[in-house]
Amino acid sequence: MEKLKFTFEVKPSTDGKSNYIAVTSITTQDDKVFLIPEEYQAVSLHKHIQTSKTFTTVKNTLKKRYQSRGVWIKMTEGILQTYMDEDDNMIFQDQLLEETTQEQLAIASKKCSEDPIVKILEKLVEGQQNREKQSIKKLADRFVIEKFDGKNSSAYQWMSVFEKECERFNITQDEEKIEIFRLFLEKSCNDWYSSMMIKLGLQSEWSEWKSSFLQTYASKGWTTSKYALSFKYQSGSLLEYAVKKEKLLLEVRKTIDEGTLIDIIAAGLPDFITDRINKEEIEHTKHLFNALGRLEHLVTRKKFIKKREDTKPIKEKCGICEKLKKGIRYHSEDSCWFKTKMNTEKDKKQIKLINNSELECELQCEDQKN
Structure with missing residues (x-):
């Protein structure tokens, strides 16, 4: 036996608030179908399947509740020991799996889909998912994180806080993380987000977005x-x-x-x-x-002390007022009202002295000629 066909389905958790991927059945190459018990369907229990490349594709494909896919996975030594015993019986967790046929499985699935209660539940689930999408913006308002504009000190630190906030509000799906991520970007980062959306799309892996974000904005200098x-x-x-x-x-x-x-x-x-x-x-x-x-x-x-020193009043006597006998006044000589008058008198005295000197010089010259 070279490969087995595993059927994966997105199912609601017990509280109905989140989803998980379940392994519901295993099909052999001769069309024999073996059902996995409800309590062992969580994919987290199927370690060897999670490590396969095929499961990564399945994980990216299944986005909505009750979606299902059947895929073939090559047998490895780990898968063989997990799902088959020495006598080629299909087992899991030391329990023999219940065998059924494709026809019986199809009839059971058809009856289940036609059940009115199932249809009502599907509508309720669809309505709940729509309400969850509408409340993403309200949920983002409760995030304790500042918006990233490309100039934040550390992109690594910011991304770590963002992922912790996603965990706090039970945002585990890649699509939800990518969608709410946009609400915490500003300025040129919004252009980067638009470019990534064109290249990768909304239905892509969060790890790709995270890696590109850190390569773009992480500081590589000192x-x-x-x-x-x-x-x-x-x-x-x-x-x-x-x-x-x-x-x-x-x-x-x-x-x-x-x-x-x-x-x-x-x-x-x-x-x-x-x-x-x-x-x-x-x-x-x-x-x-x-x-x-x-x-x-x-x-x-x-x-306060420096301010008081800057506004300290001037206590200097005005020399101009004192010379003109105007009394003792306290202000700077540059702002004195009598400064212009004093300068004018000085100019007159200087002119008079110059004129007297010129006359004296002329008289001396005349005496020498005579």
């Missing part, structure tokens, strides 16, 4: 790391600086230990701040944040 490490406190709130520094460092390397994280954050603080913090008391970043919150008054007071 710029992000250098910026996170060199980021220092300049002005403003100490706590805001520390929180932002922690975020930058974790985006670069999530696995950084907390002691190193504290040291790097403290390295970017002014000396007059770190001198007031006892390092032995800081075991977690929350302890550092708490300490910085208590020291906020040091940076706010410094700003």
Whole structure:
């Protein structure tokens, strides 16, 4: 026996909220059909089938509930030992499988499809799936993740958070992940998504989308790391600086230990701040944040003192007013009202002195001629 035909079907889980792929029957090359018991149909129990390339195609094909496909899979040593015993009897999990025929299977399937209750259930399931699609946008609003615009610090970190949020809301199907992925992209990333949709389509593997996303947007240089490490406190709130520094460092390397994280954050603080913090008391970043919150008054007071010094009134006597005997007045000489008048008088005196010098020179010359 060279190959076996396995029938796969998408079935609802016990709670009815999700689907799973089931292996319902096995057909031999001489058209003998063997049924898999209900409790052993989950494909997760059929490890050797999951590793075959054929199953990958089946997984991409079956998207809707109650869809089914029958495919031939070549016999391997693992499959042979799993589904056949030494006497060529069809078994699974040490149980003999029930044998039936193709005709009996077709009759049973027809009766089941014509059953009014089954038809009602199918309509209910279809309606539920439509409602689930409509609620995807509402579900996305509950995701705790910022949108990706291509400039986020770490594409790897962002993708990890996105996949964890999908798990939290039980979004397991590739098609659902690809569909909701679009709602968290901004700017030029939307163009990238449109291009991928043209190339791959919605009914493709999520792993292909993920791989392309990381190859496109993952930072391959040191710029992000250098910026996170060199980021220092300049002005403003100490706590805001520390929180932002922690975020930058974790985006670069999530696995950084907390002691190193504290040291790097403290390295970017002014000396007059770190001198007031006892390092032995800081075991977690929350302890550092708490300490910085208590020291906020040091940076706010410094700003207040500087502002008061800048607006300090001038206490210089005006020399012009004093010379003109206008009284003692406190203002700059440049803004004095009598400055123009004083300059005019100086110009007149200078002209008079120049004229007198010229006359004296002419008289001396005349005396010499005589």
